[in-house]
Amino acid sequence: MSGFDAVAAALPDIPRGPDGPVFGAPWEAHAFAMALALHERGLFTWSEWTAALTEEIQRARQAGDPDRGDTYYRHWLAALEHLVAEKGAADLPALARYGAAWRHAAARTPHGTPIGLAAEDFAAE
Secondary structure, eight states, X not given: OOHHHHHHHHOTTSXXXXXXXXXXXXXXXXXXXXXXXXXHTTSSOHHHHHHHHHHHHHHHHHTTOOXXXXXXXXXHHHHHHHHHHHTTSSOHHHHHHHHHHHHHHHHHSOTXXXXXXXXXXXXXX
């Protein structure tokens, strides 16, 4: 059994394409890229990142997440938000505010059209 086959068996809900695991949605790829970019810019070390992600996954498991692979990037994003706040790059209320504005902007944007934030998205909270 290959390494991917073992992971696929252990995480049945992980999205996969013909060549292996894939991102389930564009936001997952963006969250992945943001973590890499912030690490490359020196905001945190890779050890700090792995500790933050491990802590977030453990917190989710304790809250009842069955850890089948389909929620992995939610944990990734939560770990990234906490680490960004811990390092003082942004605080959690600001991240939540932008998250709500982004969800509002996405809801008002026709499918296939680029999403852009506008003042109205922040007022919709």
